[in-house]
Amino acid sequence: MMAAIASRLQRLLYLRKAAQLVWRSTPKLTLANIVLVFLQSVLPLASLYLTKLIIDRITEGISTPQTSLQPVLLLIAIAALVAIIGDGLRSLAGWVSEAQSQIVTDYVQNLLHSKSIEVDLEYYENAQYYDFLHQAQTEASYRPTVIVNRFIQLGNSSLSLIGIGLLLFSFDWAIALILIIAAIPVFLVRLRFSQQLYRQWQQWTPQERMAHYYSTLITQVDHAKEIRLFDLGELFGRRFNTLRQAIRQQRISLSARRSFAESITQSSATLAVFTAFALMADRALMGAITIGSLVMYYQAFQRGQTLLRESLSYLASLYENSLFIANFYQFLDLKPMIVEPIKPARLPATLEGRIEFDRVSFSYPRSERSVLEQLKFTIEPGETIAIVGENGAGKTTLIKLLCRLYDPTAGAIRLDGIDLRDLSPSEIRTNISIVFQDYAHYHLTVQENIGVGDIQNWDNLAPIQQAAQWAKIEPTILKLPQGYDTILGKQFINGEELSIGEWQKVAIARSFLRQNHPILILDEPTSALDPQAEAEILEQLNQLTQKRTSIIISHRLSTVKFADRILVLKEGKMVETGNHRQLMEKSGIYATLFNTQAHYYR
Structure with a gap:
């Protein structure tokens, strides 16, 4: 029991940390989103009330032929203005959300990169680390933005829902109660399947990584020669399809069960709409409310049901995202095994x-x-x-x-x-100046390939040229189309490939660039x-x-x-x-x- 409570509290903490992350990366856009939420929450109520006024004026006009059309046109013009403002706010909110999403995605990627650099080599020799990294990379790039958007959408729906709820409650508390009860089953179904999806996703990670590995073998240059010489393409493609088919079938099965459960619960919500409509129609026939009020209350109930369903859906989405974002923060919490001394000693000058x-x-x-x-x-x-x-x-x-x-x-x-x-x-x-046996092939320019050996000289061509001369690679470099500005490797346009021996000379030149290192x-x-x-x-x-x-x-x-x-x-x-x-x-x-x-x- 205590463990379950602790788990829920931890998920709430992750939601708060995700919101803080978005605020740190995009404070102005987040504030703009909040303001837009408030404005968009007011407009539905104004639209409903204007609809009531328009219908009541038209109803009065039918019974009184001499009534002027001008008041009705004025109300229609105001309603049109409200609708146009709503359209503009939605468009602006869409732009703000997209801009925020792009910035946050890059911010999260930078956090992932920083942590990947920080952790020790030991992690890279651990299969569980790659599962962890895969889960963080596939989910963390967009989940924080989704969480903040859900918070904002929840605020928008909640504010509108409060106003509509008070309106319905003033009419008949039973209708307000029907509204709430009808939405609860849909919410519970969403929670249940969010938990199942998360458990399945954790189980799928090793299979998805293996499938990605086979895809890389087939599509990347590193193994292209052997894939063709040994006729491995069909074998690896078949293994990829087997892994993906297993995952796909489980996803489809889970989606089918979820869709069936949601259709059953949604049917009950639909029945609630028509039950409420019947109650309102009875009041209208008894003369207790006007036709305009009937339309207003009926639209309010429909709108309220949509808002409540959205609000509960956003809550369920927050719960689901709290499950997935946990992997991202657990990844960020990884601690290096190579401990930095509290007070490091200093080497002699x-x-x-x-x-x-x-x-x-x-x-x-x-x-x-x-x-x-x-x-x-x-x-x-x-x-x-x-x-x-x-x-x-x-x-x-x-x-x-x-x-x-x-x-x-x-x-x-x-x-x-x-x-x-x-x-x-x-x-x-x-x-230390070093060349490892498995030296890297950077698909960068020649100057950059050598310059990585000493980033202090990254932009200084003279020592790079000297290192290339010592490594006996400069004659090859000068024959390349752009000399030291030629991109090496074939992954990018105008790239030039080197032989294995020439690549090794480039790696040796990197170490020679650090000639002053003891x-x-x-x-x-x-x-x-x-x-x-x-x-x-x-x-x-x-x-x-x-x-x-x-x-x-x-x-x-x-x-x-x-x-x-x-x-x-x-x-x-x-x-x-x-x-x-x-x-x-x-x-x-x-x-x-x-x-x-x-x-x-x-």
């Missing part, structure tokens, strides 16, 4: 770049497998370290820890003697390059790693020969260390790996 791994162990969340175990080593300032090992040895995970994308499960990582957990993550990352990390920096291009890049790397603490990860052991020291990982443990010559003399794991690769070149 001139960072030396000494890195210490002190008995570091790590396991990924929701996994019992240990990826790194008791790693203990120190990288001295200016030293170039290579990390090698088989797939799954923990090489890239080590780099993620150093960038503080994760925190160690045990042990500590220190930078110039300071534990990374005592530093702000942003301060750590501003001192720590350089290269994860498989030459995996897509041909031997000659690799040799050129390695020569440049030799120059750029001077006086910088550098870490290079590579399966191609020719890349790591120039390193001052090589660390060999196996199953998360460091099993060998030394330079190339020392490790070859040991005839251990490194020598075996090197000789295995060298065998294919002999």
Whole structure:
């Protein structure tokens, strides 16, 4: 019982937060909406009263032939003016609502983007997070605006309903009671099916995400070659249709049950209208009211029934939206796992770049497998370290820890003697230049593709050109139609595609753009390059790693020969260390790996 009450209170809180969100993003438009609501709520009453006056004047004129037409025409003109004003207010309200909706949608998207950037990498490796994100993205972009509009519409209907209710109550309290009772079943049906829809929607989310994934596989360029070569289009299309059909059938079934229930309850409301009409007709026949009053009360009852049904519908809609908007605010309430220190330590103004791994162990969340175990080593300032090992040895995970994308499960990582957990993550990352193995392909201009490596130089072409020259990619760039202003990739008009090796050179240029950063990390920096291009890049790397603490990860052991020291990982443990010559003399794991690769070149 207490849990149910707490849940309802929480939903009310979400409604209030949604209203506050809309007010923060569009205060002037929200105020304009409120004023328009008040004005639109008054006009129906004025229209009803004018209708009564017109009919009564006409009735009097029929019994008195000498009556002038002028008073009737004046009343009709006033009624027409009221109707025109109403039309104008509705049009203005529509524009205000559309403008507000556009602004709020963008505002909500910005909140989603900010939270997506804020949460840690751990969330992106959790399927439940993607369900959560999908629910927030599909509903949150429009729900806050709907909630505020429902509040406004509820206010509009309620104000008009109060006036009409008082009018009917002054005529006959029984008719006012019929009005209320007839609308309640429709309201209860709407509440019931709102709850069912929400429960179904939560169950559909994984299926909808999977269907979207199959759609992406079929329509996006990333998998286009294999889709065609392996004839996968029909298979993935069939799976998409199977998932969508299951969801579609459940939606249609739910809609059918809802429509049937609403038709039954709506029939009772229709009977109530004619019952009230009969009572009014009886009064008119007895001479208790005029024909104009009969028309006014009958229209008031019809209008009142519509307003009451709308008001209850808006209440049900608010309830429904409170269910769906909950996912959005729960998403915004996600907390980063990488905790920002309350009082972060400060790195020295001139960072030396000494890195210490002190008995570091790590396991990924929701996994019992240990990826790194008791790693203990120190990288001295200016030293170039290579990390090698088989797939799954923990090489890239080590780099993620150093960038503080994760925190160690045990042990500590220190930078110039300071534990990374005592530093702000942003301060750590501003001192690191890195190229990951799965580097990004930005469908932006060449200048922007390189400039993302250091946003301080985003608009400064000179250092970008220098980085491109070091990465040996400038000759390719100069051959592009617009040079550094050429858009890369084929997603946008006039885009130019690069080869995999050329894309990798662009990624390397990003890291070279941060030439003044004291720590350089290269994860498989030459995996897509041909031997000659690799040799050129390695020569440049030799120059750029001077006086910088550098870490290079590579399966191609020719890349790591120039390193001052090589660390060999196996199953998360460091099993060998030394330079190339020392490790070859040991005839251990490194020598075996090197000789295995060298065998294919002999």
